[in-house]
Amino acid sequence: MTRRLALVGLGPGDPELVTVEAARVLNEVDYFLVADKTASHPGTADLIAMREAICERHVAGEWTLVPVPDPERDRDDPGDYAGAVRDWHEARAQAFERALLEHPGDAAILVWGDPALYDSAIRLADRIVERGVVDVTVEVIPGLSSVQLLAARHRLVLNVIGGPITITTGRRLVDDAVDHDNLVVMLDGALACRDLPDPAAWHIWWGANLGSPGEQLVAGRLPEVAGDIWERRSAVQADQGWVMDTYLLRRV
Numbered sequence: 001m002t003r004r005l006a007l008v009g010l011g012p013g014d015p016e017l018v019t020v021e022a023a024r025v026l027n028e029v030d031y032f033l034v035a036d037k038t039a040s041h042p043g044t045a046d047l048i049a050m051r052e053a054i055c056e057r058h059v060a061g062e063w064t065l066v067p068v069p070d071p072e073r074d075r076d077d078p079g080d081y082a083g084a085v086r087d088w089h090e091a092r093a094q095a096f097e098r099a100l101l102e103h104p105g106d107a108a109i110l111v112w113g114d115p116a117l118y119d120s121a122i123r124l125a126d127r128i129v130e131r132g133v134v135d136v137t138v139e140v141i142p143g144l145s146s147v148q149l150l151a152a153r154h155r156l157v158l159n160v161i162g163g164p165i166t167i168t169t170g171r172r173l174v175d176d177a178v179d180h181d182n183l184v185v186m187l188d189g190a191l192a193c194r195d196l197p198d199p200a201a202w203h204i205w206w207g208a209n210l211g212s213p214g215e216q217l218v219a220g221r222l223p224e225v226a227g228d229i230w231e232r233r234s235a236v237q238a239d240q241g242w243v244m245d246t247y248l249l250r251r252v
């Protein structure tokens with residue numbers, strides 16, 4: 001019989017930010033799957049604990065969370081980044097497939113933020129379907145993304161009137177900033193905005209660990225606040241064991 005595999009966006013951490021639809025689906029399935037990166041990144045145990053707090057808050061009665069150990073990505077070959085990512089996706093699909101085979105019934109994969117934004121759960125589920133080893137119907141339940149929470153916390157409209165907004169990564173920022181004036185930056189462990197050639201030309205609205213007790217917010221002209229942001233980023237990492245930050249950069 002075809003089983004249900006729901007990819008449920010849980011929002012960026014705060015149980016208050018879980019949608020009514022996500023809470024309903026969590027109550028309909030038999031168990032939850034979550035990628036477990038604690039072997040390689042011990043600080044991420046807190047991220048699993050936050051998902052558990054969400055289940056505790058929104059699921060009636062007993063619930064089961066099945067951690068799926070995340071395979072290591074081969075980082076030794078920077079020349080074949082695409083190949084390393086492909087192999088990692090395949091190993092992940094097999095790991096989730098094994099968990100689905102071991103645990104009968106309908107499942108939900110707990111996704112951080114929204115599954116449509118810099119998340120591999122949809123590709124993972126597509127690959128599981130393609131492999132054809134387990135018979136599942138995939139559904140996607142949207143969640144609030146960290147970008148939306150950043151905008152709300154700073155009382156920001158992400159676009160200037162009638163203008164575009166570019167969402168990019170720390171790795172691409174310096175190149176993308178050449179011909180974009182209004183960018184959201186994610187996945188930036190190095191605060192790449194400090195490498196922009198013209199820092200005085202930018203205003204930044206930054207947020208770290210949004211929706212968690214350690215939440216940090218800073219806004220201002222980039223050269224004036226970059227040092228403060230880096231210090232707070234390091235302090236949050238030390239205090240909470242993990243840090244995730246997102247920021248909007250706009251050319252002044």
Ligand SMILES: C[S@@+](CC[C@H](N)C(=O)[O-])C[C@H]1O[C@@H](n2cnc3c(N)ncnc32)[C@H](O)[C@@H]1O
Nearest residue numbers: 012113114118145146186187209210244245246
């Ligand atoms: C793998 S992506 C996942 C994004 C997620 N799907 C979303 O919708 O927000 C991880 C990146 O999202 C951002 N992020 C996720 N949660 C965050 C949070 N609570 N506070 C600030 N940024 C966050 C950071 O840029 C982080 O590097």
